[in-house]
Amino acid sequence: MRPVLEDSYVDVVERLFREFEGHHLLSVISDVVAECRDQLKGETPITAFPEMLERWARQRLTDLPTTHREHQRTG
DSSP: OOOHHHHHHHHHHHHHHHHTTTTOHHHHHHHHHHHHHHHHHSSOTTTTHHHHHHHHHHHHHSSSOSSSSGOOOOO
């Protein structure tokens, strides 16, 4: 993986973890970002990659049901 892609991946995971830490576990956030990164590779210009990665991963995390136990609704 090229260094810029690896740097953007780490940065995106960190930002999204701060944003979603009460709703999703770090492992879930990291998995979603990795899936988005893999799907965007080769399809997105390198200059737009970090922004597109973050936007797409944020949308997927927003749409995902809460995975963090403390914030799951009970019956």
